Amino acid sequence: DVKVTQSSRYLVKRTGEKVFLECVQDMDHENMFWYRQDPGLGLRLIYFSYDVKMKEKGDIPEGYSVSREKKERFSLILESASTNQTSMYLCASHYMSRQYFGPGTRLTVT
Amino acid sequence: AQSVAQPEDQVNVAEGNPLTVKCTYSVSGNPYLFWYVQYPNRGLQFLLKYITGDNLVKGSYGFEAEFNKSQTSFHLKKPSALVSDSALYFCAVRLNTGNQFYFGTGTSLTVIP
Numbered sequence: 074d075v076k077v078t079q080s081s082r083y084l085v086k087r088t089g090e091k092v093f094l095e096c097v098q099d100m101d102h103e104n105m106f107w108y109r110q111d112p113g114l115g116l117r118l119i120y121f122s123y124d125v126k127m128k129e130k131g132d133i134p135e136g137y138s139v140s141r142e143k144k145e146r147f148s149l150i151l152e153s154a155s156t157n158q159t160s161m162y163l164c165a166s167h168y169m170s171r172q173y174f175g176p177g178t179r180l181t182v183t
Numbered sequence: 184a185q186s187v188a189q190p191e192d193q194v195n196v197a198e199g200n201p202l203t204v205k206c207t208y209s210v211s212g213n214p215y216l217f218w219y220v221q222y223p224n225r226g227l228q229f230l231l232k233y234i235t236g237d238n239l240v241k242g243s244y245g246f247e248a249e250f251n252k253s254q255t256s257f258h259l260k261k262p263s264a265l266v267s268d269s270a271l272y273f274c275a276v277r278l279n280t281g282n283q284f285y286f287g288t289g290t291s292l293t294v295i296p
Contacts, residue, residue: 104282108286113192113288114288115189115286115287115288115289116227116273117286118284121283123282131283163226163227165227167282170232170234170277171232172217172227172229172275172284173229174219174226174227174228175226176224176226177224179224
């Protein structure tokens with residue numbers, strides 16, 4: 074079974090802090106994604122990566138960056154956290170027309 | 184632009200009754216269609232997908248979905264709802280070119296005992 078893990082389930086950060094969210098998958102998948110989930114808005118794609126060191130902007134990349142140095146790990150970086158980035162963040166890997174999701178990180182920025 | 188619509192934010196159904204969660208889409212080309220379920224404080228779990236073939240697709244936990252090309256719909260159904268089906272359901276589409284998924288806004292299903 075595919076396993077996608079995220080480094081934290083809950084995170085509280087202060088405005089202006091640099092925040093790292095880590096995602097690891099154990100199935101050697103090439104494609105990985107970061108979404109944020111907000112009530113009434115569903116899932117919105119922030120960034121995705123189709124290979125090591127490759128990245129593409131999604132629908133809402135502003136205020137975020139990503140890093141993919143190894144195939145199994147895809148990191149989301151909030152350069153300077155703001156209160157409007159308080160959200161649930163979901164990581165997914167993709168294989169054979171299907172996405173596999175991690176458990177999510179609920180980030181609160183105060 | 185690609186879009187997925189789930190017209191109902193909330194669906195309530197009595198235990199044992201049939202349930203339907205609606206999804207329509209607007210995409211170019213022939214899409215792949217998906218349903219995911221999310222339990223509280225968890226990630227999304229795959230339920231079923233349609234790529235090609237029979238318009239009625241069967242998935243996990245007794246769920247099924249019917250693809251209707253003329254109505255561009257992909258409604259999720261279950262003949263007899265369980266209290267444990269209460270969760271948030273997301274419809275998603277993926278174009279047959281590329282790997283980007285487009286998600287609906289989600290429908291919260293409550294099954295009343």
